[in-house]
Amino acid sequence: MSAVQETVAQVRAIDVDQYKYGFVTDIESEKAPKGLSEDTVRYISAKKGEPEWMLAWRLDAYRRWLGLQEPTWARVSYPQIDFQDYYYFAQPKRAPQSVDEIDPEILKTYEKLGIPLRERDALLGIEGASGSRVAVDAVFDSVSVATTFKAELAKAGVIFCSISEALREHPDLVRQYLGSVVPASDNFYATLNAAVFSDGSFVYVPKGVRCPMELSTYFRINERNTGQFERTLIIADEGAYVSYLEGCTAPQRDENQLHAAVVELVALKDAEIKYSTVQNWYPGDKDGKGGIYNFVTKRGDCRGDNSKISWTQVETGSAITWKYPSCILRGDNSRGEFYSIAISNGHQQVDSGTKMVHLGKNTSSRIISKGISAGRSNNTYRGLVSAHRKATGARNFTNCDSLLIGDTCGAHTVPYMEAKNASAVFEHEATTSKISDDQLFYCLQRGLSQEEAVALIVNGFVRDVLQQLPMEFAVEAQKLIAVSLEGSVG
Amino acid sequence: MLEIKNLHARIGDKEIIKGLDLTIPAGEVHAIMGPNGSGKSTLSYVLSGKPGYEVTQGSVTFLGEDLLALSADQRAAAGIFLAFQYPVEVPGVANMTFLRSALNAQRRTRGEEEISTPDFLRLVKEKAPLLGISQEMLRRGVNVGFSGGEKKRNEILQMALLEPKLCVLDEADSGLDIDALKVVADGVNGLRAADRAFLVITHYQRLLDYIVPDVVHVFAAGRIVRTGGKELALELEETGYAAYSQDAA
Numbered sequence: 001m002s003a004v005q006e007t008v009a010q011v012r013a014i015d016v017d018q019y020k021y022g023f024v025t026d027i028e029s030e031k032a033p034k035g036l037s038e039d040t041v042r043y044i045s046a047k048k049g050e051p052e053w054m055l056a057w058r059l060d061a062y063r064r065w066l067g068l069q070e071p072t073w074a075r076v077s078y079p080q081i082d083f084q085d086y087y088y089f090a091q092p093k094r095a096p097q098s099v100d101e102i103d104p105e106i107l108k109t110y111e112k113l114g115i116p117l118r119e120r121d122a123l124l125g126i127e128g129a130s131g132s133r134v135a136v137d138a139v140f141d142s143v144s145v146a147t148t149f150k151a152e153l154a155k156a157g158v159i160f161c162s163i164s165e166a167l168r169e170h171p172d173l174v175r176q177y178l179g180s181v182v183p184a185s186d187n188f189y190a191t192l193n194a195a196v197f198s199d200g201s202f203v204y205v206p207k208g209v210r211c212p213m214e215l216s217t218y219f220r221i222n223e224r225n226t227g228q229f230e231r232t233l234i235i236a237d238e239g240a241y242v243s244y245l246e247g248c249t250a251p252q253r254d255e256n257q258l259h260a261a262v263v264e265l266v267a268l269k270d271a272e273i274k275y276s277t278v279q280n281w282y283p284g285d286k287d288g289k290g291g292i293y294n295f296v297t298k299r300g301d302c303r304g305d306n307s308k309i310s311w312t313q314v315e316t317g318s319a320i321t322w323k324y325p326s327c328i329l330r331g332d333n334s335r336g337e338f339y340s341i342a343i344s345n346g347h348q349q350v351d352s353g354t355k356m357v358h359l360g361k362n363t364s365s366r367i368i369s370k371g372i373s374a375g376r377s378n379n380t381y382r383g384l385v386s387a388h389r390k391a392t393g394a395r396n397f398t399n400c401d402s403l404l405i406g407d408t409c410g411a412h413t414v415p416y417m418e419a420k421n422a423s424a425v426f427e428h429e430a431t432t433s434k435i436s437d438d439q440l441f442y443c444l445q446r447g448l449s450q451e452e453a454v455a456l457i458v459n460g461f462v463r464d465v466l467q468q469l470p471m472e473f474a475v476e477a478q479k480l481i482a483v484s485l486e487g488s489v490g
Numbered sequence: 491m492l493e494i495k496n497l498h499a500r501i502g503d504k505e506i507i508k509g510l511d512l513t514i515p516a517g518e519v520h521a522i523m524g525p526n527g528s529g530k531s532t533l534s535y536v537l538s539g540k541p542g543y544e545v546t547q548g549s550v551t552f553l554g555e556d557l558l559a560l561s562a563d564q565r566a567a568a569g570i571f572l573a574f575q576y577p578v579e580v581p582g583v584a585n586m587t588f589l590r591s592a593l594n595a596q597r598r599t600r601g602e603e604e605i606s607t608p609d610f611l612r613l614v615k616e617k618a619p620l621l622g623i624s625q626e627m628l629r630r631g632v633n634v635g636f637s638g639g640e641k642k643r644n645e646i647l648q649m650a651l652l653e654p655k656l657c658v659l660d661e662a663d664s665g666l667d668i669d670a671l672k673v674v675a676d677g678v679n680g681l682r683a684a685d686r687a688f689l690v691i692t693h694y695q696r697l698l699d700y701i702v703p704d705v706v707h708v709f710a711a712g713r714i715v716r717t718g719g720k721e722l723a724l725e726l727e728e729t730g731y732a733a734y735s736q737d738a739a
C-alpha cells in the first residue's frame with residue numbers, strides 16, 4: 001500500500017466525532033418563540049431595550065429579507081434550510097451584571113475552552129504564557145456574557161463592549177457606523193442578520209490611540225436549534241491601531257446549527273485594523289451529519305487615506321463555510337490584506353475567499369490563501385480583485401495554493417479579476433499539489449511517524465499565513481491544524 | 491550487524507531482487523557496484539522500508555532483530571539511515587526544524603528524552619560547518635533551492651546528527667564535482683566507527699577512492715555475483731559490467 005493510499009485509508013477511518021469542544025452546558029435559558037416573524041424581530045429588540053430607530057432598521061431589513069432569494073452560486077450543497085425551524089434568540093436566564101454574577105456553569109464552559117473570563121485568571125493564564133494580555137468579550141448563544149479589562153481599556157479611551165451595551169451607552173457612534181460597510185440590504189444572510197442579530201462586539205479606538213492589548217471575542221453556540229447572528233463593528237479612528245481576534249466553538253449536535261454573522265470594519269485616515277479569526281465550529285460527524293452552517297459577511301472599509309486592514313483566518317470547522325472577508329480600498333494609498341488557511345476534512349464544504357475592491361489611488365492588496373483538503377471534503381477559493389476606473393496605480397498580488405491529501409477530496413480555485421484602469425497591476429499565482437509519497441517517505445526514513453510527517457508538511461505549507469497571526473494564537477492555530485487533520489494525518 | 495539471506499523483492503509484479511545474500515559486520519564499509527537498472531536502489535528502499543516494495547522471500551536481520559517487521563520510521567529509530575540519491579524538497583519546513591523534529595521523533599521512539607533546544611543548537615553549530623553548511627541553508631526550506639552538492643551535503647549532515655548504526659548511501663557521488671565529492675567523503679569518513687557500518691551504493695569507482703571500502707560486491711540482475719577486496723573496484727573500472735550482466739542472464 002502506498003503511503004498516500006494509507007493516508008486515504010486513515011482519512012476514511014477518521015473519527016470526526018473527536019471534536020473536543022463538543023460538550024453541552026446545562027443552563028436554563030430564555031428563548032424567543034421558534035421561527036421568524038416581525039414579532040420575533042420586535043421581541044429581540046424589546047429584550048435588548050433598543051432605541052426606536054434600531055427597531056425600525058431591523059424591521060426594514062426583515063421586510064426586505066422576505067423578498068430575497070438564498071444565493072446558490074457557491075460550490076456548496078445542503079438541504080433546504082427551514083428558517084422557521086430555528087430559535088432566533090436565546091439568553092441565559094440569569095442575566096449577569098458583572099463577571100462575578102455570571103452563571104458558574106457558563107464560567108466553567110469558558111474555562112473548558114481555555115478562555116478565562118475572570119481578569120485575575122486572564123492575567124495569570126495569558127500573561128504568563130506570552131507576556132501580553134488579551135481582553136475578551138464572550139458571547140454565549142445570543143448574548144455577550146462578559147467583557148474583561150474594560151476599565152483598563154477605558155483609560156486609553158478604547159471602547160470595547162457588547163454591541164447591545166454600545167447601543168445603550170454610545171448610540172450615536174453605533175448609528176453613525178452600523179451598516180455603513182455592510183448595508184442591511186447587502187445580501188440574503190447579511191439582511192437576515194440585520195433583522196435578528198442578537199449581540200456581538202463593538203470596538204471604537206479613538207484618534208491616535210494604539211490599543212494597548214489584543215482584543216478578542218469568543219463565540220459559543222450552546223442551545224439546540226439556535227441560530228447565532230452576531231454583529232461586530234470595529235472602528236479605528238484617524239491614526240488608531242487595533243488587533244482583534246475572534247474564536248468560535250459549538251457543541252456536537254445532530255442538527256445543523258445556523259450561524260450568519262456580519263462583521264464591519266472601518267479604518268479612517270492612517271488607521272490600521274488587524275482582524276484574525278480562528279474558526280473551529282463543530283464540523284459534523286464522519287458521515288457528514290450535523291455541524292454548523294456558517295454564512296458570514298465580513299467586510300472592511302479603508303475609508304481614509306493611508307489606512308490598512310488585514311484579515312487573517314484559520315478555518316478548520318463548520319459543515320459549510322461561506323465566507324469572503326473583503327476590503328474596500330477607498331482611501332488613497334490604502335492597503336488590504338487577506339491571509340487564509342482553510343482546512344476541510346470529512347464531509348466539510350468550504351467556499352471562501354476575499355474581495356479586494358480598489359477605488360482610491362495607489363492602493364495595494366495582497367492575498368495569500370492556503371487550502372488543504374482531506375477526506376471527502378471540497379475546498380473552494382473564490383476571490384475578486386477589481387480596480388475602479390479612477391484607481392490609478394492599483395496593485396494586487398494573489399497567491400492561492402491548494403494541498404490535497406488523498407484522492408477523494410477536491411480543491412477549486414475561482415479567481416475573478418476586473419481592471420478598469422490601465423495602470424493597474426494584478427499578479428496571480430496558484431498551485432495545486434498533493435503530499436507526495438516521496439515527501440512522506442523522506443520524513444518517515446528520518447524517523448517521523450506518518451502523522452508527524454503530514455503535520456510537518458502541512459505546517460510548512462501554511463507557514464506564510466501562520467506568521468501573520470498574533471504570537472499567542474499562532475501556537476494555538478498550529479495545534480488546531482494538527483487536531484483537525486488528526487486520524488487523516490496528524 | 492546486518493544479515494540478508496536469500497532476499498527476493500518486487501515492485502508490483504516485477505521481481506527486482508532475486509535471491510540476495512549479504513552480511514555486513516559492524517565497523518565495516520561495504521560497497522555495492524553494478525550497472526544502472528540492476529536493482530541497487532531497490533535494495534536501499536527495501537532495507538529502509540519504502541511503501542510499495544514487497545519482500546516475497548528471505549529474511550533481513552539487523553542487530554539481531556527482524557528488520558522486515560518494522561515500519562519505515564521504526565527502522566530509522568533502530569538506526570537505519572538512507573542518504574537519498576535524490577533528496578526530496580519539503581517547502582516551508584525550515585531545515586533546522588526538520589532536523590530537530592527527526593532527531594526528537596527517533597528519540598521518542600527509542601524511549602529517550604527529547605533534546606533540549608540549546609543542546610540541539612550546539613550540536614548543529616558543531617557539525618554544520620564541517621560540511622560547509624551555512625546558517626542560511628539551515629533556515630531555508632528542506633532542500634528547497636539547494637544545488638545538487640548542497641543537497642548531498644545536507645544528507646550527510648542529517649546522518650551526522652542522527653548518528654545511525656547502518657548508513658546506506660545511494661549514489662552519494664551523483665551530480666557532484668570533485669571538490670564537493672571530497673567534502674561528502676570527508677563527512678562520511680569522519681563518521682566511520684567501530685559500532686557503525688556503511689553500505690555504499692555506486693556505479694563508479696571514483697567515489698571509492700575517497701570512501702575506501704573493506705569489501706566490494708558486484709551486483710547484477712538482482713543479486714550479488716562476486717565479492718572481493720577494494721581492488722575489485724579497480725578491476726571493474728577496467729573491464730566494465732558487461733561480463734557480469736551476461737553471467738547473471
